[in-house]
Amino acid sequence: MNLHVITVSNRRLLSTVAAGLLAATSTIVAAQSGMNTTSLKSTVVLENLENPWDMAFLDDNTMFFTEKCKGLSVLMPNGEVNALLGMGESEGYPSTMSDLFCEGQAGMMGVAIDPAFGDNRRIYVYSTSNMSNPHTNRLMRLVVNDDFTAVSDRTDIVDDVPYKMKASAHPFGGPGAHNGGRVRFGPDGNLYLTTGDNHNEEIPQSPTLMGSKVLRIDTDGNGAAGNTPPKGFDPRTYTYGHRNVQGIAFHPETGTPIVAEHGPWHSDEITVLENGGNGGWDPRQNMAGRGECPDEYCGYTPNQMSGMDRHERAAHMPMTDMITYPNAMPPIWTNNGWSQGTSSAAFLEGEQWGDWNGAMVVGSMGIGFGGTSLGQRIDVIQMTTDDGQIALEDVTEMTLPMEAKRFRSVVLGPDGNLYTAVDEGMIYKLAPGD
Numbered sequence: 560m561n562l563h564v565i566t567v568s569n570r571r572l573l574s575t576v577a578a579g580l581l582a583a584t585s586t587i588v589a590a591q592s593g594m595n596t597t598s599l600k601s602t603v604v605l606e607n608l609e610n611p612w613d614m615a616f617l618d619d620n621t622m623f624f625t626e627k628c629k630g631l632s633v634l635m636p637n638g639e640v641n642a643l644l645g646m647g648e649s650e651g652y653p654s655t656m657s658d659l660f661c662e663g664q665a666g667m668m669g670v671a672i673d674p675a676f677g678d679n680r681r682i683y684v685y686s687t688s689n690m691s692n693p694h695t696n697r698l699m700r701l702v703v704n705d706d707f708t709a710v711s712d713r714t715d716i717v718d719d720v721p722y723k724m725k726a727s728a729h730p731f732g733g734p735g736a737h738n739g740g741r742v743r744f745g746p747d748g749n750l751y752l753t754t755g756d757n758h759n760e761e762i763p764q765s766p767t768l769m770g771s772k773v774l775r776i777d778t779d780g781n782g783a784a785g786n787t788p789p790k791g792f793d794p795r796t797y798t799y800g801h802r803n804v805q806g807i808a809f810h811p812e813t814g815t816p817i818v819a820e821h822g823p824w825h826s827d828e829i830t831v832l833e834n835g836g837n838g839g840w841d842p843r844q845n846m847a848g849r850g851e852c853p854d855e856y857c858g859y860t861p862n863q864m865s866g867m868d869r870h871e872r873a874a875h876m877p878m879t880d881m882i883t884y885p886n887a888m889p890p891i892w893t894n895n896g897w898s899q900g901t902s903s904a905a906f907l908e909g910e911q912w913g914d915w916n917g918a919m920v921v922g923s924m925g926i927g928f929g930g931t932s933l934g935q936r937i938d939v940i941q942m943t944t945d946d947g948q949i950a951l952e953d954v955t956e957m958t959l960p961m962e963a964k965r966f967r968s969v970v971l972g973p974d975g976n977l978y979t980a981v982d983e984g985m986i987y988k989l990a991p992g993d
Contacts, residue, residue: 598991598992599957599989599990599991599992600989600990600991600992601959601987601988601989602987602988602990603985603986603987604622604634604978604985604986604987604988605624605634605640605985605986606984606985606986607984608624608626608980608984608985608986609626609627609628609629609984610626610627610628610666610967610982610984611624611625611626611627611967611968611980611981611982611984611985611986612624612625612626612627612666612667612668612669612740612967612968612980613625613668613669613670613740613741613742613903613967613968613970613980614670614968614970614978614980614986615670615671615672615682615970616672616970616972616973616978617672617676617973618973619636619973620636620972620973620974621633621634621635621636621707622634622972622978623643623670623672623682624670624980624986625667625668625669625670625684626667627661627666627667627668628646628649628661628666628667629645629646629649629667630642630643630644630645630646630649630652630655630659630667631643631644631667631670631684631701631710633703633707635707641707641708643703643707643708643709643710644656644684644701644710646659646660646661646666646667646686647659647660653708653709654709654710656713658688658689658690659686659687659688660687660688660689660694661687661735662687662734662735663723663733663734663735663736664735664736664737664738665687665696665722665723665734665735665736665738666686666687666735667684667685667686667687668685668686668738668740668741668742669684669685669740669741669742669743669752669753670682670683670684670685670742671683671742671743671744671750672744673744673778674744674748676703679702680702680703680704680705681700681701681702681703681778682700682701682703682710683698683699683700683701683716683742683750683778684698684699684701684742685697685698685699685740685741685742685752686699687722687735687738688715688718690718691718693721693722693724694722694724695718695719695720695721695722696720696721696722696738696740696754697715697717697718697720698715698716698717698718698720698742698750698752698780699713699714699715699716700712700713700714700715700716700778701713716776716778716779716780717752717769717774717776717780717795719769720738720739720752720754720769720770721754721757721759721762721768721769721770722735722738722757723735723736723737723757723758723759727758727853727854727856728853728854729758729852729853729854729856729858729859729860730859731758731859732758732854736755736757736758737755737756737757737758737770737802737803737821738754738755738757738803739752739753739754739755739770739801739803739804739805740753740754740755740805741753741804741805741806741807741903743807743808743809745775745809745814745816746809746814747783747814749775749776749777749783750774750775750776750777750778751773751774751775751797751807751816752773752774752776753772753773753774753801753804753805753806753807753818754769754770754771754772754773754774754801754804755770755771755801755802755803755804756770756771756801756802756803756840756842756858757770758854758856758858759856760841760842760843760844760852760855760856760857760858761843763799763800763801763802763838763840763841763842764799764800764837764841764843765799766788766789766791766792766793766796766799767792767793769793769795769796771799771800771801771802771838771840772793772795772796772797772798772799772801773796773797773798773799773801773804773807773816773818773832774795774796774797775795775797776795780795781794781795782794782795782796783795783797785834786834786835787834787835788835789835796835797816797832797834797835798832798833798834798835798836798837798838798888799836799837799838800836800837800838800839800840800841800884800887801818801820801838801840802820802821802822802823802838802840802842802858802878803820803821804818804819804820804821805819805820805821805901805902805903806818806819806820806901806902806903806904806921806922807819807904808904808905808906808919809906810906810919810942810944810949811906811908811917812917812944813944813947813949815831815832815949816831816832817829817830817831817832817904817919817949818830818832818904819901819902819903819904819921820838820878820901821898821900821901822878822893822894822898822901823842823858823859823876823878823898824859824898825878825898826877826878826879826893826894826898827878827893827894827898827899827900827901827923828878828879828890828892828893828901829890829891829892829901829904829919829921829940829951830879830888830889830890830891831888831891831949832888833888836887836888837884837886837887837888838878838879838887838888839877839878839879839880839881839883839884839887839888840878840879840880841880841883841884842856842857842858842876843855843857844856844857846883849876857876858876860876878890891942891949891950891951892940892951892954899923899924899925899935899936900923900924900925900965901921901922901923901924902921902922902923902924902965902966902967902968902969903921903922903966903967903968903969903970904919904920904921904922904969905919905920905969905970905971905977906918906919906920906971907919907920907939907971907977908971908975909975911975911991912975912991913991914941915939915941917941917942918939918940918941918942919939919940919941919942920937920938920939920940920957920969920977921937921938921940921969922936922937922966922967922968922969922979923935923936923937923938923966924965924966924967924982925965935964935965935966936956936957936959936966937956937957937959937966937969937979938954938955938956938957939954939955939956939957940953940954941953941954941955964981964982964983964985965981965982965983966979966980966981967979967980967981967982968980972988976988976989976990976991977989977990
């Protein structure tokens, strides 16, 4: 087997799918429901990256990708990597934007390609900016030049997603926390942007603060026609009351948006969204039997209570509080009282996936109670759509060759294979075996 190595911008490209380069490949077995198994081939696409966060593909397998503290780049079908836009003082980029920065969980995050890219050359990137004080997260619209070597015409179509400026007294209280960050076009042609609560107790249920929301907007940043948020809410709001959604994908049969969401050391959830719906997260103190909490944010308090197991903690401070909000959107899946850092989500499509065709895959980063490392994995979530209602059918864990990887992003490529970015600095391709 030949091994092709191309060094570009201090990155080693081990394989380029569209160019047909062969790389060192390992066969893995992913258990499915029932008695069937599917052999997967795992190939490293890029390595020596710095916290790759997201990817987006053109039909010819051109892949835009972000690195949280560096910037935006593109992997071309011929194997070349072109740096496009750097953050702050990033080196090796043809241009940088001085207001973009990274801190804690914040930085350059989600990326999406305009469905009309062939005509308008537009892409959309979500990043943290210090252009204002307090700082904000912004969704930028950029134009890519014809040879994929530069971007221009920055327009901030969303400039008011809250950013956490300072540390807190509660656990994991550093600045830059809980930004959400996934950007995806839905089958309805609208942009969906997920945002987080910043460890700010007021944000989730706020009608005007654009954290803890799923925004549905047009390509100019206006609220999409058909949004039905509650009276008094910002018209860009599709759903609210979330904690920190980093995964959103659309059911291949119904087009329904479904999110994967981080829980507070418990209760990671997968939820089928309803237009105008409430995710039920409300970490304010002195309500629903709670007392005072550190920095008035109760999102972690149950985990500090002695004598409670993880299920009791989840019941005391659920991510979806159906008691306070009986009409909240109920999750179709929770992970049994442990938080394992659910991140991105995608649907597998194509007969090559066998029993998994049409299933949702969700990456986990392995964050457990007390900082323990649990469940760094990819789960396969199979669903039913009886009478148009989406419900959970089965959950299966993929068995992967890599150990202790934090699966930050999972994206289905135009070749039908699954691509995943891991915090450890690599992007992999997972392809069904022969």
